[in-house]
Amino acid sequence: MTLHLLSPLDGRYADTTAPLTDFFSEFAFLRDRVRVELNFLSALSKTGLVRPLNDSESAQIESIMANFSDADAELILEHERKTRHDVKAIEYFIQSKLQSTSLQDTIPWIHFGLTSEDTNSLGQALSLKESRDKVVIPELDNLISALSALAIRYRSVPMLARTHGQFAVPTTLGKEIAIYIARLKKTRDGIASHKFEAKLTGAVGNFNALQAAVPNIDWILFSKEFVSSFGLEPNLLTTQILPYDNWVRYFDLVRLTNSILIDFAQDIWRYISDGYLKQAVVAGEVGSSTMPQKVNPIDFENAEGNLGVANSLFVHYAQKLTISRLQRDLSDSTVRRTFGSALGHSLVGWTNFQRGLKRIAPDEEKLKAELNAHWEVVSEGAQTILRAAGKPDAYESLKEQTRGRVLTEADYKAWYTSIDVDEKIREQLKKLSPESYIGLAIELTNRVLKN
Numbered sequence: 001m002t003l004h005l006l007s008p009l010d011g012r013y014a015d016t017t018a019p020l021t022d023f024f025s026e027f028a029f030l031r032d033r034v035r036v037e038l039n040f041l042s043a044l045s046k047t048g049l050v051r052p053l054n055d056s057e058s059a060q061i062e063s064i065m066a067n068f069s070d071a072d073a074e075l076i077l078e079h080e081r082k083t084r085h086d087v088k089a090i091e092y093f094i095q096s097k098l099q100s101t102s103l104q105d106t107i108p109w110i111h112f113g114l115t116s117e118d119t120n121s122l123g124q125a126l127s128l129k130e131s132r133d134k135v136v137i138p139e140l141d142n143l144i145s146a147l148s149a150l151a152i153r154y155r156s157v158p159m160l161a162r163t164h165g166q167f168a169v170p171t172t173l174g175k176e177i178a179i180y181i182a183r184l185k186k187t188r189d190g191i192a193s194h195k196f197e198a199k200l201t202g203a204v205g206n207f208n209a210l211q212a213a214v215p216n217i218d219w220i221l222f223s224k225e226f227v228s229s230f231g232l233e234p235n236l237l238t239t240q241i242l243p244y245d246n247w248v249r250y251f252d253l254v255r256l257t258n259s260i261l262i263d264f265a266q267d268i269w270r271y272i273s274d275g276y277l278k279q280a281v282v283a284g285e286v287g288s289s290t291m292p293q294k295v296n297p298i299d300f301e302n303a304e305g306n307l308g309v310a311n312s313l314f315v316h317y318a319q320k321l322t323i324s325r326l327q328r329d330l331s332d333s334t335v336r337r338t339f340g341s342a343l344g345h346s347l348v349g350w351t352n353f354q355r356g357l358k359r360i361a362p363d364e365e366k367l368k369a370e371l372n373a374h375w376e377v378v379s380e381g382a383q384t385i386l387r388a389a390g391k392p393d394a395y396e397s398l399k400e401q402t403r404g405r406v407l408t409e410a411d412y413k414a415w416y417t418s419i420d421v422d423e424k425i426r427e428q429l430k431k432l433s434p435e436s437y438i439g440l441a442i443e444l445t446n447r448v449l450k451n
Contacts, residue, residue, distance in 0.1 A: 009344040016351050017344040023131035024340025030076050031068045032123035033090050038065055040200075041109055043226050047217055050109045057103055064097050087116035113210035115203040117328070121242040124336060125198035125232050128247065131343065132191065140188045140257070143350050144181060146357050148449055151177040155445040158435050159276060159367045160374060169377050170434055173276075173362050175441035178448040180264045185451070187257040194253065197235040197246040198227050204327045205238040240328035244321035251342070255314035258307040258346055261353055265300040265307075268360065272297045275366050280359040299356030303349040310345035313338060371434035376407040378432040382416070385432075389425045409433075 005011040022028055038061050044050040053061070072093065079089035091111045098107050111119070155174030160167050200223045202208050207219040220236060227234035235242055271277040279295045287294030320335050371377075379402045386394035401407075401415055416429040 007341070009341060009348070013344070013348045016348050019135045020131060020340055020344055020347060023127040023135070024343070027070065027073050028127060029123060029337075030073045030090065031065075032126050033087065033119050034068060034072075034076075034094065035065050035126075036119050036122045037090060037094055037111060039229070040111075040114070040226065041106060043222070043229075044109055044112060045106075047222065049214055049217065050106055053103075053106075060101065060103060064094075085116075087111070087119050090119070113202065113207075113213060114200070115240055117241045118200045118202070120333075120336075122198045122200065122227065122230065122232070124339070125196045125242075125247075126230055128250065128339065129196045129231060132194070132250075135347070136254070136343065137188070137192050139347060139350050140184070140191070143354055144184055144188065146354050147177055147181050147184070150174070150357060151181060151445055151449060154362060155442050157362050157364060157367065158371060158438050159362070160370055160377065160434070167374050167377055169380050170371060170438050172438055172441040172445065173367075175438075175445045176267075178445040180260060182448045183260045184257060185448075187253050187260065190253045191250065191257070194250045195233045195246075196250065197242060198230070198232045199223075199235050199238045199242040200227055201236060201238045204240050239324065239326075241324060241332065244317075244332070248318050248321055251314045251317050254343070254346060255311050258311050258314075258349065261349065262304050262307050262311075265304045265353060265356075268300050268356070269297050269304075272300075272360070275363055277360045278363045280361075282359075297356065299352045299359070303353040303356065305349075306345045306352065307349035310342045310349065313342035313345070317342070368435065372409065374406060375409050375412040375434060376402040376405060377434055378412065378437050379407075381432050381437050382429055385425060385428050386421070389421065391421070 002011040002014055005014075009017045041050065042053065042058065042061060045053045075096070076086075076089050076093045079092045080086050083089050083092070094110050095107050098104055098110075151174040153174070154177065155172055157173045158170050159173050159176075161171040161176075162168055199205070202210060207223070210217070210219045223236065224234045233246070235246070237243075268277065272279060279297065281295055285295075286292075287296045317335065321332055324332060379398045383394045383398040386397075391397075397419075407415075412432075413430075416426060419426075421429075
């Protein structure tokens with residue numbers, strides 16, 4: 001029962017994380033390594049080392065892979081309880097599948113000359129690549145699409161910006177969203193184009209067993225072609241394990257994506273707190289067990305928390321997986337089994353972020369009222385107009401008028417009508433207003449959305 005599961009990814013958030021289970025569950029890891037081992041047997045047969053397989057035998061191998069079941073996984077685990085070695089258990093399972101078939105004579109060639117990490121690295125690289133293509137990128141695209149729709153809708157809605165927490169100059173809500181779209185597009189493209197490495201190089205990376213047993217085969221070429229057949233990048237310079245730098249680069253891109261969204265979630269939280277954004281009131285929902293008026297930004301808070309948990313794991317991967325004692329120690333193995341957890345918390349964060357986006361809209365009256373209550377924010381534009389006109393004290397004169405003060409429209413009008421400038425400059429100053437002083441915000445937003 002989900003109520004008794006230890007991890008919220010498998011319990012509370014199971015519906016959200018379900019797409020990842022086909023890549024990072026124990027079942028998936030067993031299935032993918034069976035796939036690697038059987039493909040290796042087929043590849044050996046093409047070298048002439050193992051006899052050629054007929055069409056029926058190739059179909060039988062395909063059937064074992066395609067129809068891998070819970071019962072098959074349980075058989076492997078039964079072997080592992082005796083061997084306490086997961087890959088050897090997979091080898092024994094495949095042997096049992098080929099017994100009493102025409103492939104029985106190929107049993108000695110299963111896992112021939114390999115080390116466990118040849119099988120494991122290929123299996124996990126496949127899970128990372130295929131989950132990226134089928135879950136991670138589609139979900140990121142959904143998120144970017146949702147943000148793009150909001151940026152288009154609100155690209156002309158002016159609002160006060162803040163720097164150092166203080167009122168600065170106006171911007172538009174759409175342009176502030178577009179900033180995050182531009183950042184996310186870059187990480188999304190990096191994630192999509194990443195090429196995952198895997199290895200097939202033997203016990204300490206030198207093809208020792210393969211070369212000793214069959215020196216007439218070009219094992220380096222074989223390794224390159226075999227790893228490439230899965231759409232992966234072969235790494236030929238390894239110890240017993242694959243150097244995980246390549247995988248860490250991928251995780252760093254996902255971590256950066258999460259950090260960008262944490263940044264945005266905190267901004268949205270503040271905009272909601274300040275009344276810039278309103279949240280939809282949904283019938284039946286409760287914001288507080290004691291305060292009936294509450295409508296809390298829980299989706300963005302949930303996103304921030306889950307993305308933070310994911311990133312703590314990604315940081316650990318960068319610290320741990322780039323280090324291994326001599327040619328191999330086993331401390332990486334248990335860490336690698338948590339990849340689904342890191343991506344699962346990421347997926348929960350992305351999903352909740354999108355849910356929150358569906359419930360927010362700007363309070364345009366509030367934004368307009370706040371803009372018109374702070375005419376001092378156009379002083380940047382005013383002093384720049386005066387500087388362009390050759391006024392040497394432009395900045396200082398505006399500083400004297402505005403620093404630490406709140407200006408009304410009447411205050412601003414009184415200032416620009418009293419200063420000694422020609423009428424052309426006065427007209428430029430007159431045209432400034434908090435609502436219209438948004439620079440090229442709309443054009444910049446449009447540029448991001450076109451790319």
